[in-house]
Amino acid sequence: MSDDFIIRIRNLKTAFGPHVVHEHLDLDIRRGEIIGIIGPSGCGKSVLLRAITGLKDFAEGSIEVFGERLEDLDDQERAEIEQRWGVMFQDGALFSNLTVRENVEVPMKEHTHLGPELRHELADMKILMAGLGPDACTKYPSDLSGGMRKRAALARALALDPELLFLDEPTAGLDPITAAGFDELIRSLQQALGLTVFLVTHDVDTLNAVCDRIAVLGDKHVLAVGTIDELRAFDHPWVQEYFCGPRGRAATGH
Numbered sequence: 299m300s301d302d303f304i305i306r307i308r309n310l311k312t313a314f315g316p317h318v319v320h321e322h323l324d325l326d327i328r329r330g331e332i333i334g335i336i337g338p339s340g341c342g343k344s345v346l347l348r349a350i351t352g353l354k355d356f357a358e359g360s361i362e363v364f365g366e367r368l369e370d371l372d373d374q375e376r377a378e379i380e381q382r383w384g385v386m387f388q389d390g391a392l393f394s395n396l397t398v399r400e401n402v403e404v405p406m407k408e409h410t411h412l413g414p415e416l417r418h419e420l421a422d423m424k425i426l427m428a429g430l431g432p433d434a435c436t437k438y439p440s441d442l443s444g445g446m447r448k449r450a451a452l453a454r455a456l457a458l459d460p461e462l463l464f465l466d467e468p469t470a471g472l473d474p475i476t477a478a479g480f481d482e483l484i485r486s487l488q489q490a491l492g493l494t495v496f497l498v499t500h501d502v503d504t505l506n507a508v509c510d511r512i513a514v515l516g517d518k519h520v521l522a523v524g525t526i527d528e529l530r531a532f533d534h535p536w537v538q539e540y541f542c543g544p545r546g547r548a549a550t551g552h
Contacts, residue, residue, distance in 0.1 A: 304329040304462060304494045305350065310359035312342065312349050319345050321518040323359070332488055332495040334505045337515030338536055343498045344388065346515065347464050350496070351385055352376065363462070381409050383462040384455030388470060388498075391451065392439040398425060398450045399435040405457040421457070428453035429483050445476040449483070456487075463488075465497045469504050481507040502540070 305327040312320045319342040327333050335343050348354035350361055352368065361368045366379060384405075392401050402421040406412055412420070422435050428449040439447055448468060455463060468484065469477035485508045488495050499505065505512055505526060512529055514521045514537055522532045530541045 302329045303327060304364065305496070306360075306362040307350070308360045308362075310346075310349065310361065311357045312345055312354060313357050318518060320349075320356075320515075323515075323519045325513055325520050325523070327494065327496060328511075329494055330492060331510040332484070332497060332508050334509035334512040335496065335498045335515065336500060336505065336512060336540070337521075341515040342518075343515055344466055347385075347466055347496065347498055351383065351464055352380065377409070381458050382460055383464060384458065384460035385464045386448075386451045386455040386466065386468060388466040392447060392454070394439050397436050397438055398430070398442070398453070401439070401450060402454045402457050405454065409458060421453075424453040424456045425450070427456060427487065429479070445472050445480065448472065448480060452483075459491075461492075461494065463493050463495045465495060465499075467498055467500070469499065469501050474503070477501065477503065478507070484508050 303326045305325070307323060307325045310320050310323040311318065323346070335346065337343055345354055349356045350363065364379060364382060366375070368376070368379070371379065392398075393404070396404070399418065399421045402424050403417045406417045406420065422432065425435055426432070430446060430449050430453065434442070434446065434450065439450065442450060452465075452468070455465075465484070469480050472480065481504050484495065484497070487493060488508075497504070497509065511523055511525060513523045514529065514532075514534075516534070516536060521534055522529060522537065524532070526541065529537055532538075
């Protein structure tokens with residue numbers, strides 16, 4: 299893992315009207331790492347993901363991705379940057395009227411000039427990479443279990459061979475066995491494809507299984523960044539309860 303930073307955030311402020319979510323938030327993310335983003339409910343984990351990916355305007359500060367300050371880019375430059383990342387939303391956000399294959403083809407149609415045959419072939423390959431069988435390609439989201447829908451959403455996030463993957467609560471709502479399988483998939487894809495993964499979660503098992511480092515959000519900024527062992531030693535009430543409470547101890551074997 300390199301110290302080359304793929305994302306640099308400085309002095310970020312986000313708000314919804316008068317309600318400030320983040321203020322003076324700084325965070326660096328290294329190329330090739332899986333970083334978990336955790337924090338109390340309402341601290342703005344998903345809002346941070348949305349600010350980086352351009353789905354939420356930020357009021358102040360700077361977000362640099364791939365060495366480019368996002369706030370300085372024009373629409374064309376922004377579109378080129380966005381092709382280098384993939385996003386898996388919390389609920390999957392699949393189009394219900396499209397098959398899994400058609401869902402995975404959406405980014406290809408939007409950003410490439412590939413013909414239908416090659417799009418089909420590539421989409422099917424991504425679906426297999428995400429751990430689904432060939433029979434899933436022609437199914438609709440309503441035909442899939444929760445775990446299969448997550449994998450279909452992951453296949454779509456991988457559609458354009460991204461360098462950077464954003465995952466918003468990827469194991470939320472899954473049973474422990476399915477969640478563990480998804481964690482294993484994330485780690486194996488990251489290693490095979492050299493991905494950098496920005497992973498919003500509240501799942502201690504996921505943090506323990508896949509994350510190289512963890513960033514804790516709270517009090518409108520980043521409270522701490524480190525490994526699980528480093529954070530266990532961090533003197534903050536929420537962090538101590540999270541990692542040293544019963545669930546945290548069970549997940550980390552302490």
